[in-house]
Amino acid sequence: MSIENQGGGGQRGDLSPEDKAAFERRIAGLDKRLGDVKSREAAATKASRGRSSQNRGMAYGLRMASELVAAVLVGGLIGYALDHFLGTKPWLFLVMFILGFAAGVTNVMRSYDKVQKDVAKTTGGNIGHAVPDDNDD
């Protein structure tokens, strides 16, 4: 058929219905194979991203507790020293201790904000975003 067509006056781009059907089958097959490869690659990058973000999560987690404790310690220490020099025992210690706690909570909240920003950056800002399916017409 195709030979006939080429010999005839038909244009080059013209295909017989059977050829066209075969061609479309091939395209569909390619689409499917490409989709398979794409989804496999996506799964692989997702897995590696999950691993690295797990490490990152651990790094962030290790930070939080010490941020809180250190601020309380420093607040208490400053208060204690001021009390010692100003002779106002124990009032400044109590005030600074509470302020230290507030500073600790501020620290933790700030580093949490930063974690959120970092996570949004590594995942492109779309956590749980679905890959669009381009097989459907």
Next chain:
Amino acid sequence: MPDPIHQFDLERLFQLNLFGYDASFTNSSLYMVVVVVAIVGFLLYAIQTRSLVPTRLQSLAEMAYEFVAGMIRDSMGEEGMKFFPLIFTLFMFIFAANMIGLIPGAFTVTSHVIVTAALALLVFLTVIIAGFAKNGLGFLKLFVPDGVPIYVLPLVSAIEVISFFSRPISHSLRLFANMLAGHITLKVFAGFIVMLLGSAGAAKFLMPLPLIAVVGITALEFLVAFLQAYVFTMLTCMYLNDALHPGH
């Protein structure tokens, strides 16, 4: 049971007295020298060929460079690269010290709070000096957040000041505590193996349990060794960023 704290004992290798201070060369100093020699030796050997297609060692050295440079560019932008020598040195020193400390029998430099505190204070003073040098008194904007009503400003400023001074403490304690706790845990579990083996009767057959635990904890400690170096470096970048851009 062997003493789990014994591994952190300092021993004087050479006695040395400088201006009335005990400046003896200890086993800690020895391991610091080992760490520095290992880093310098590795980097010099790795970049010997300087080929366009890197050898394995060269690509390792390049990876270390890219890792730290990427961290700096992420947090401070291109401007931060002038701190690269400091940050790269800190990262390599802490990472190598943590890793060498995991060799059985070796001394862990970073398991002493005085060492980590010195590193954290170095960062802290760099932040203060660089901050005032670059912004002058504008650096104090760090303690005055934007958009705070005037009547709560004293309170917020006090909190900001405490938060600022708590940085070197959390910075140093985190690294120190993680290394100390990890090494003690390893030693305690290893001690259980010996104790169970030496015990009479059926308890002997429980010996594999702590052995498995030690293998697992050792793997975890390798992760912690890297993570702590990473966290220390990342926080250094964050603090230095405050020196460059105060006021938010």
